[in-house]
Amino acid sequence: MTKIWVYAQYGVSFLWPVDSLAHTLKALENLMRFWKQQHNPLASRPSPSTGEERVKVCAQTPVELLTSTALIWVILTLTLAVAPHTNELPVWLAPAFFIIAAWRGGIAIWQQPLPPRWLLLMLALLATAGVLVSYKTLLGRDPGVALLTAMTACKLLETRGLRDGVVLVFLGYLLVMSNLLYSQEIPMVAYLLAVVTLMLVSQMLIHRQHAGLTALAPLRLAGKMVLVAIPVMLVLFVLFPRIPGPLWGLPKDAYKGRTGLSDEMEPGTISQLIQSDEVAFRVRFTGAMPSPKQLYWRGPVLWGFDGRRWTRRDELPSQTPVPFTPEGPALDYAVLLEPSNQRWLLALDLPASLPPRAGMTRSFQLLRERPVNEVYRYEVRSYLQYRTGELTSSERFLGLRLPSKSNPRARELAEEWRARDPRPESLVNAALALFREQSFYYTLTPPLLGFHSIDEFLFRTREGFCEHYASAFVFLMRAAGVPARVITGYQGGERNEMGEYLIVRQSDAHAWAEVWLEDRGWVRIDPTAAVSPNRIQQGIYAALADTGTLPFLARRDGHYAWLRQLALSWDVLNIRWNEWVLAYGPDRQKEFLSGLGFGTVDWRGMTIAMVATLSSLGVIFITLRWRSRRSRDPVVRAWQQFCHRLAQHGLARGLHEGPLDFTERVIAQRPELAKPVREIARLYIALRYGPVHPSMAVRQLQRQVRRFRA
């Protein structure tokens, strides 16, 4: 729904010229009217005779002034549209906007003169310079929105006439849209819908359509307009042909500031991620949900190590799933991934199918064509028991590579183990036994580590989080000659009983290891499980002693259980919103439409269906209105029929015109109709305003009207 990024800065730079263009057009129009008068002797208006007066007519474009009520409404709605941006804008801009809005409001209330043009020009230049200084550029999402806000404020200060008000309201709609670039969650969308409704009210007040009434009547009308617009919106939403990717190029910074896994890992990477209870993704299983200790969500696979930091390896994804031998039942599920600004898709170990427009690397990692910048839904099939194939020579090389001269004591230990028993299984067991039997602690706040991070961890601090254990384990295995790699991703998740789905949060982030064994292929080993079995079986909350630092939603203690319950119900609403609104892309659209029984529909079919549905909606709407306007009283209905017939001949009854005045006017223009018109008027007046209602007269009126031909 939101791929509509209108370049805000272009919007501003367009609107000003458009505004002055409109002035020019108006002047041209006046010129035309004047010219017509000059050359049309029948023109009713007296035409100015001298050349001087003629110049005057062209130069004076009458400015219709805004009423102060309308202006104050416009200011208020603009403020509401800017308000959600307060945090994202540069520190100086939001207060400046609110001050200027208040200033303009004061001018309107106390009828003060507007600031001079030079001051305005200076303010505009100053604002542009300010944005340039704050962002070092004028292009992109954040500077664009800042510029839009600043220019809206400047426009406020020169707003006098009706047209200025209209421009402001359209700037307001742009501001409303720009909010969707930052958040598309339900509360924000509801808020923006309310702001749009208020903007409609401002628009009505500007055009004085309802200036006669208090704000309540336009508000009611605006509410009605929004309600009427909703079916149209739904049709457009469902049927407008979707294309993969944004409709327009989005600025590079449009998706910054997302938390999530990265493709590097060093001590502290994951323990920082744990601090966030943001949802990473949600999963619906087709069958039963597997037990928590089987839920290893595979993310980036890390091969390279520089003694402290693990990095990903650039692998070319293949368009077909990498084959392996499944050894158990298949598991089907759908993942709703929150925007991560990364290409990888999470899947359970090991995925055996590919979502559309995604590939798989030889490390069994799913990669999408482009980064996930919107809520993305995909379906995968995984096998929880498996046996992978052979190791290539380059994989063996990379799986054993270690930086020379780093962590000498850990190397020594591995050599020692190898000398004792070179079988890979016993090496793995030796390392796990080390973690299990020595006094290692699982903690979220480990001491800081230096250059020889593995050595320090294994022999000195012995306190660490999953990344420490995974890192140390893989190092030991490589040093002992067993190919190994680090896998990052998520482990476990929270089951939402109300919606029967799994919520995986950033606080479920995890790192583990894989070793390659001769007859079994890649085998998952989770060294954290050796230190803290609870982490795997019951989740992060059960495993940590110092849970105070965990975010609220990641805790599982009994406190505020009802609040968590409430949060879970809210999450059910969110997953529906994500599934049906935010993740409604081209694939989902095709799926949905074929589910409705349309078969496969291409964009032409969708366009035709859309136009057809919209026009039938229009017909329904007009019919409903017509029916509601048609009165049930037969007398009134006959009279409306009569008026309608006359209106078709250019004799429309004014809304406040009484029957007597109307028929007299009709007779004055069409004397030949005098007899039937008088008779109908007499009957109607007697029936509607007279004291008695003989049903015979009603029939007579109906007959007369039926016979009436204008």
Added chain:
Amino acid sequence: MATLEDRLELTIQEVGTTILGKEPAIRLALACLLARGHLLIEDLPGMGKTTLAHALAHCLGLQYQRIQFTSDLLPADILGAAVYERQRETFVFHPGPIFAQLILADEINRATPKTQSALLEAMEEGQVTIEGESRELPKPFFVIATQNPAYQIGTFPLPESQLDRFLMRIELGYPDAQAERMLLEGEDRREVLARLPVSMTAAQLHEAQIKVASVHAAPPLLDYVQALLAFSRQSNRFRGGLSPRAGLGLLRAARAWALLHRRGHALPEDVQTVLPAIVGHRLHPGDDNLEQSSTALVKQLLEAVALPA
């Protein structure tokens, strides 16, 4: 035998011979009388205000009194006072000019508020209280007040609350060219007035007033009146809406107007015709309203409210 409606029509014709070319104003004045309301005429001097009042009183066979309001006029000068009579050794009440059926209060805004309110109370109550004793005023009791809109120096303009007591406010305006010519050619209006026949008696007028109340007002018409009142109250084009008294007056005047046109039921057109005279002095422009004149305000009200379907 002439019917009541014929007599009313005749009255309009006869009054029309003294004050030329002003039939709509005469009709409105008569409708106001029939609706038991009081009339305020706002116009420049010499436009025929006094003649109109005098002619109406004459043709309807009403006792007529004219009170010229000045700044030193006292309430007792209007209401009357008890005077000690030596022969009878008692106070005897000498009724003031207000004890008449039709009063012309000329230049009402030149008197002090105290004197104005004495008259206005009498208009509202139909009786006056002098020295603790209530005295009924004659029936029918009808006040035509005039005020001069132009020269406001040394005057006490009527406050809004007192303007509301007048059912209608009308302007006479200049006569058109034809009427003016006839005026110039013809004889003295006062002589014409003296020769005018009496067209109906006070009793017949009373009968007509009763008949006005029986003119049918159908539900759609009441809807329309209510819509007008509601709009005047909700809209911010006006400062303060029309009072219930204005609404009642509007309906009564519409009925009177219908009766003058020999109809047994009132039409929206009747309401629309009397509307300017009835709400013109009761509407005030709101802060945002660019229109200021009462004519324009009435037009806004009229055009904004659709006839109920």
